[in-house]
Amino acid sequence: MQSKRATITDVARLAGVSKATVSAVLNDTGTVKASTRDRVLSVMENVNYRPAGFSGRAAAQNERSIGLVIKEIDNPYYGEVVTGARAAAQESGYTLLVTSSEGEYEAERKAVELLQRKEVDGLILTPVLDYDADLSHLFELKRRNFPFVLLEELRGVPAGLIDVDNEEASRKAVEFLIAQGHTRIVHFAGPAYSWHSQERVDGVRRACSASHVIFGDDDVVRAGAHMEDGYRAGLEYFGALSPAGRPTAVTCYNDLVALGLCRALGELGIGVPTDVSVVGFDDIQMLEYLPLRLTTVRMPKFEMGQLAAQMLIRHIESRETLPPQKVHLEAELVVRDSTRAVSQPAPRGRIRLAAADGGGTAAAGGRARSVATP
Incomplete structure (x- = not known):
């Protein structure tokens, strides 16, 4: 049985501020001193607090879901990734919602915002990473402690990752x-x-x-x-x-x-x-x-989707903030x-195609190096 989740009241009490101040930090409204903002954000992370919208209507109806944002809807590669993610989601009682950015930053941003409004519990992302992309929507996910896992590394953002070298x-x-x-x-x-x-x-x-x-x-x-x-x-x-x-x-x-x-x-x-x-x-x-x-x-496509969904669900269901893991699978x-x-x-x-340092087979959260044999 899951422990009771932290509430905005808990955050306010632990940070020594009012609920209005916590709300102002979440919504970037009002004037909040930098030191107070940092204290509130630190408490949110420590208790793994997420705004009510993360668990509102959908949670009340016991409908749990995760979103997957891919980059090319017509690429069969993603079909196998989706199949793996869906298998893991279904096993844990989650519905998988899939959308595609088609390699366009603005489409990705809109997809992320839409899935949040649909109150998914977390996201798996293959982010658009050209040099001109504005990734503020992903930094905002991190700031609001919204659970997400990447299938391509986003440097500078400490997030869970499933990828291949x-x-x-x-x-x-x-x-x-x-x-x-x-x-x-x-x-x-x-x-x-x-x-x-x-x-x-x-x-x-x-x-x-x-x-x-x-x-x-x-x-x-x-x-x-x-x-x-x-x-x-x-x-x-x-x-x-x-x-x-x-x-x-x-x-x-x-x-x-x-x-x-x-x-x-x-x-x-x-x-x-x-x-x-x-x-x-x-x-x-x-x-x-x-x-x-x-x-x-x-590429271990099914496994990538499966492990990404499993990692995401662990973060969603944990009462405490889990450190981000990076798992590199074998090609x-x-x-x-x-x-x-x-x-x-x-x-x-x-x-x-094992890396030059040899290594055996790492467990989840490490660097997987096992490969199939004929």
Whole structure:
């Protein structure tokens, strides 16, 4: 049985102020001295107090819910994340509400505010993180002690996180290509609104800098997150190159970009993998059923959604404020038919993407490093 939650009366008593002062701090109204505001906010955090709107009508009707804000409604990657989150939510008696920002900051802000008005108990977010994004709505969630968990790290905000070391996974994928004899590698990068895109570019740079392969700014092709992005970028980039000047391998931000690129290469008469090897990222389910089975980095999508929901519900139901946890799950390279060695046939199977420090399998709240085996 859950302990009784702290009320605004409790906060006022512990902070030595009136309930009106607590309300003024919550709503940024009236004139409250900085020292008083800090004291009230500290008490709120210590007793895990949340404004009445967090547990009003929905709690009175015993209807508990959590929200999930994704970035691309048409990306199958998020379908598996949603499935995992829904399974964990349902197991704990919560309804999962899902909305998409489509990579737009303003849409994300409106979605967060709407879900709060709908009185969800907490949020899972894949935040829009381009350099111009105003993230004040997320800082406001933190200030009001609203429970949320991120699926992409927001630097400067101490929040729960479920993610994969994207830079390390990208580095290992490129190291595989280099070991297969590829010396000219380019990367089709993702959208500006995802920090994962930059992390995957950084992984390519790290792998190449530790080898004889030269990788410069001109080897980063700005594509996007969708099949049409990979198709458009592929036609433009490879259509301007002579056979002697084109790369022998391409890594892509995600599988959708890689599939679009493969279509563009086919229309240009460039064979995959006979002329160019292509590597995706995510391992979406449809890859198993396509004529050309794509080599890709497998992301633990269902598990990410499941663990994020479980972490969020722990924070929602705790009477005390829990410290934020960061869990990094393991990725693996799945070698299929879209890559080959320059001088010999490429092996097929799964390549371990554990970080260089080794490590075993960490428990929840640590760094998970176990991977599946064939």
